[in-house]
């Protein structure tokens with residue numbers, strides 16, 4: 001079969017790899033019908049050291065179940081399924097608490113002999129705990145939005161939940177990438193009264209407004225903080241969503257939140273420490289977040305997608321076949337595309 005392999009920074013190839021196949025009795029074999037490139041795929045695209053064997057890529061996909069192992073009970077051949085970006089058993093102590101990203105028997109796509117999602121097929125471990133059956137046909141018009149449940153919409157939702165977004169709250173979203181845009185959708189869905197998006201790309205800002213952003217701050221750093229304060233009676237936002245992970249965006253998120261507020265971090269931190277320890281301490285700021293337990297959120301968000309109340313699939317502004325994956329990485333890295341969907 002064909003799949004995406006990264007050999008080093010800037011070196012992504014689609015090539016022939018061994019066919020995906022069932023190994024464990026708890027596996028499902030899934031033929032991929034839709035996949036995506038994630039903002040987090042761009043970190044290795046910028047920095048990965050050269051590797052002779054390469055690394056299989058992709059962790060967001062929808063597909064059709066081809067075969068299942070003897071112990072699989074909840075999915076069967078022919079089912080259209082979506083996967084969260086990590087696999088999990090659904091039964092361990094952390095899964096039962098809704099924190100599937102800390103599953104004791106879980107893992108990541110593209111590692112330890114498990115296929116990546118940017119390819120023709122994937123062996124999905126712990127199929128019962130991982131896959132969610134979708135009540136649609138394989139080429140349903142809702143596919144883009146359903147695909148975002150794999151990661152980006154779940155992650156935006158996790159940022160909003162971690163930042164304690166709720167009715168009447170003022171929210172500041174740091175980052176106008178696909179996750180930030182989904183953070184806007186999630187904030188509106190959770191009842192936020194005011195949603196300030198910090199970003200400067202006109203196409204992304206336009207989409208953020210359509211998703212429910214009420215104010216736009218295009219300044220950066222101290223000036224951005226100043227603008228948010230002006231918009232919030234000098235206090236700052238109740239909730240700040242950190243959707244980037246860089247030092248400056250983290251400082252901005254921590255500084256624009258008001259005393260007693262909360263910061264939801266979903267951008268993978270690229271720095272070792274959390275800045276502004278004393279100001280956030282004395283302001284009783286909650287700092288929460290991490291990788292989204294997408295498996296726990298899919299069932300909550302799915303009805304809103306199926307009934308058209310949210311349309312996170314609009315973050316995909318480029319669609320192409322598997323062979324265009326390398327150019328998709330380049331386009332996202334060059335900020336030519338917000339997010340790329342792959343149709344197989």
Ligand SMILES: [Zn+2]
Pocket residue numbers: 088089090091092093094095096100102103104105106
């Ligand atoms: Zn588990």
